[in-house]
Structure formats: structure tokens, C-alpha cells
Amino acid sequence: MKLSRFARLACLLVAGMLLAACQHEAATPWQLTDISGHMPDLAFQLTDDQGKTVTATDYQGKVALLYFGYTHCPDxxxxxxxxLHVVMQRLGKVADGAQILFVSVDPARDTPAALHAYATAFDPHVIxxxxxxxxxxxxxxxxxxAFSREPGKEGGSxxxxxSSGIYIFDAHGKARLLATPTDSQDKLVHDLHLLLSPGGAT
Incomplete structure (x- = not known):
């Protein structure tokens, strides 16, 4: 049976849409926000929760999750x-290739000892x-x-x-993804699994 000209055009249109969808899916495997090329490489010199001076190069070879916060944060x-602890658990053994870098925006109160007690209470991957x-x-x-200190309360607290963004860098220190606390664990597990796999979804 011969197809009408309209039917043939419709088939070609549907086929083109399917091909474009497949190409888009192949080009963008991420479920989180892709920031490749839009953020600088991981770079810093800080003090870790053991009192040791460290730089970003100390974490080369690991997928790094950079998060700004503080130990007195109420929520x-x-x-x-x-x-993130649940995400690490769901990743299983491959999570050993990840490092969560919890950078304090309250250095006046967050000593290395305080940070160590806080970080280890959540997950062994947190520094x-x-x-x-x-x-x-x-x-x-x-x-x-961004961060800003709010007016003091009674008792000096x-x-x-x-900001609450989670910046994710690949094992070479390149900025790759941005997550927020509202992103589902499924999205984080999916994208981290890709980054932690051989090739790192390059």
C-alpha cells in the first residue's frame, strides 16, 4: 500500500524528532545542571579538620563535592x-572515589576540631x-x-x-555540575555514578 504524500511527510517528521531526541540525550547525559566551561577549576589553600594546610591538588583523582556551610547552621x-550521606551509601563502593569538601563560612567559630566532630558525624567522605x-x-x-553574618542574638550567638549550591568537580578538578539541596537523591546518584565511572562521562 502506498503512503500519501502527507503520511510520508508525517513519518519523516516523527523520525526526525526521535533522532533529535536521541542525539540530545546522548549529548547531555546529566540530570543535574551542567556547568562545564562556566566555572573555574577547583583551586584553594585552606586548613583541613586535622589542622593541616591543604590545597585542591590534595584531592586530585577524586570527584569533589564542594559545599559552603557552618557547624552552627540550624537547618x-x-x-x-x-x-549526601544517603547518596554516598547508595553509590556503594564507588563512593570511595568521591570527597565532600565542607567549607566553613564561619571561621571564627569553626575550628578544625569543631569541623572534624561535625563532618564525621555525617559521613566518612566529608572533610x-x-x-x-x-x-x-x-x-x-x-x-x-555568597554568605553574610546576621545580627547577633541574645547570648552572643x-x-x-x-548559598546552598553543591559544586561538583571531576577527578581532574574541572567544574562539571551544580546541585541544590532540593535535587533528588536519584539525580545525584545518577550523575555521580557517571562521573565516578571510568571515563567520567567525558
Whole structure:
């Protein structure tokens, strides 16, 4: 049976749409926001939660998840780290190739000892990092993050408002993805599994 000219055009249109969809899916495997080429490489010099001076090169070879927060954070920080803990558990053994870098935006209170106790309470993949106020400010500006100290409360305590993005770098220190605390664990597991696999979804 011969197809009409209209039917043939319709078939060609559907085939073209399917091909374009397949090509788009192949070109963009990520479920999180792709920031490749839009953010600088991972670079810093800070103090880790053991009191040791470290740089980004100390974590070369690992997929790094950079997150800015502080130990006195009442809500988003503990929720985000708990979220990432479940993601690490779901990744299983391949999670050994990942490192969560928790950078304090409250260096006045977050000593290395305080950061160590806080980080290890969530997951063994978390390392707390701190530094001088100038170092922290420079690093947040490098990745277009922001933070500000809120007015003090009674007893001298205070809160720090801060960005909640999770910056994900590949094993070569290249910025690849941006996640937020509202992104599902499924998305994080999917994309981290790709980055942690041989080839790193290059």
C-alpha cells in the first residue's frame, strides 16, 4: 500500500524528532545542571579538620563535592549533609572515589576540631575545611557563592546566611555540575555514578 504524500511527510517528521531526541540525550547525559566551561577549576589553600594546610591538588583523582556551610547552621547544612550521606551509601563502593569538601563560612567559630566532630558525624567522605576570612571570601567569590553574618542574638550567638549550591568537580578538578539541596537523591546518584565511572562521562 502506498503512503500519501502527507503520511510520508508525517513519518519523516516523527523520525526526525526521535533522532533529535536521541542525539540530545546522548549529548547531555546529566540530570543535574551542567556547568562545564562556566566555572573555574577547583583551586584553594585552606586548613583541613586535622589542622593541616591543604590545597585542591590534595584531592586530585577524586570527584569533589564542594559545599559552603557552618557547624552552627540550624537547618540547610545538616539536611544537605544527611542528604549526601544517603547518596554516598547508595553509590556503594564507588563512593570511595568521591570527597565532600565542607567549607566553613564561619571561621571564627569553626575550628578544625569543631569541623572534624561535625563532618564525621555525617559521613566518612566529608572533610571540613576552614581558613582566614579573606581566604573564605575569595573562594566563595570564585564560585559565585555568597554568605553574610546576621545580627547577633541574645547570648552572643548568630546565624550566617549562605548559598546552598553543591559544586561538583571531576577527578581532574574541572567544574562539571551544580546541585541544590532540593535535587533528588536519584539525580545525584545518577550523575555521580557517571562521573565516578571510568571515563567520567567525558
Amino acid at each position: 540547610v547544612c545538616p539536611l544537605t549533609l544527611a542528604h 571540613g575545611l576552614t581558613g582566614s576570612p579573606a581566604d573564605i571570601e575569595a573562594l566563595t567569590k570564585r564560585y559565585r557563592a 548568630y546565624d550566617v546566611s549562605h
